[in-house]
Amino acid sequence: MTSIKDLVPHLEEPWRGRIEVNDGFEGPPGNPYSFPRPTGVAIRDALTDDGTPAGSELEMVREQVLDRYGIERAILIGLFHPTDHRIQPEFASALASAYNDRVKENWLDKDDRLRSPATPPAR
Amino acid sequence: MVGSDPRVVQVILPAVAHHVFGRPYYWPIFEAAQRNDLVVAFHQSSGTRTAVGLPPYYIEWPRVGWMRSRPEPWGGGAGRRKVALARLDDGSFRLEADTGWRSPGRTAVRLRSLTTRQAGVAATRAREDLQTWPMPEVAVCASRIPLHEQQEDPP
Numbered sequence: 001m002t003s004i005k006d007l008v009p010h011l012e013e014p015w016r017g018r019i020e021v022n023d024g025f026e027g028p029p030g031n032p033y034s035f036p037r038p039t040g041v042a043i044r045d046a047l048t049d050d051g052t053p054a055g056s057e058l059e060m061v062r063e064q065v066l067d068r069y070g071i072e073r074a075i076l077i078g079l080f081h082p083t084d085h086r087i088q089p090e091f092a093s094a095l096a097s098a099y100n101d102r103v104k105e106n107w108l109d110k111d112d113r114l115r116s117p118a119t120p121p122a123r
Numbered sequence: 124m125v126g127s128d129p130r131v132v133q134v135i136l137p138a139v140a141h142h143v144f145g146r147p148y149y150w151p152i153f154e155a156a157q158r159n160d161l162v163v164a165f166h167q168s169s170g171t172r173t174a175v176g177l178p179p180y181y182i183e184w185p186r187v188g189w190m191r192s193r194p195e196p197w198g199g200g201a202g203r204r205k206v207a208l209a210r211l212d213d214g215s216f217r218l219e220a221d222t223g224w225r226s227p228g229r230t231a232v233r234l235r236s237l238t239t240r241q242a243g244v245a246a247t248r249a250r251e252d253l254q255t256w257p258m259p260e261v262a263v264c265a266s267r268i269p270l271h272e273q274q275e276d277p278p
């Protein structure tokens with residue numbers, strides 16, 4: 001996921017408008033990754049040319065990990081934690097549902113080697 | 124509704140949520156995991172922090188998260204159910220075995236982990252795997268969190 005706005009197609013109103021329209025909601029809270037290293041939050045090879053978050057491009061994951069090392073199964077661990085959002089529980093649930101749908105559509109449906117967690121809001 | 128999709132293999136939760144995960148509020152998540160035969164995994168997030176803020180050392184980061192999130196012990200008996208818990212650390216994956224919890228209306232959760240029973244192995248792994256130098260990015264990470272979100276919730 002490159003932006004919280006990526007969830008717009010998977011959201012219904014009234015939550016869709018919170019994301020689609022710039023009303024001050026800035027998306028997920030800050031930590032880009034929960035285990036930062038002295039060299040940064042992602043290995044250098046994982047950085048993308050267009051500045052999108054590391055790990056957000058399926059083709060790059062295929063090239064650098066899945067194909068290169070003959071991986072048969074890989075479990076995706078996302079950086080989107082709806083529990084961390086201090087928003088209405090219903091909004092967090094809608095975001096979590098949209099995120100799960102997006103992972104299914106953009107990752108699981110495009111590569112049979114991939115598996116995923118279900119991400120619920122636990123708040 | 125992705126839990127029944129065979130490509131969905133676990134439920135992932137943050138290491139620290141609003142309450143400890145033994146509370147009945149969270150039982151529907153464990154029930155759904157059991158219903159769909161899914162492992163419940165915990166991962167650190169930006170909400171993982173100590174009573175005095177973000178953990179200042181690498182070694183504290185996963186420990187703090189796990190100690191704050193682990194469900195309450197329970198003695199076992201009739202009505203016990205099984206659910207598999209996993210803790211996702213940086214570069215390692217550990218499945219917590221022999222875990223059960225009771226259905227709603229009973230006391231919470233029992234957990235006896237492989238790492239607890241095999242304390243010697245765990246200690247060796249800790250020495251080999253875990254890093255103990257300070258985390259220079261903690262200040263950077265904290266600064267990314269809006270000030271109003273850095274404040275603790277009222278009791």
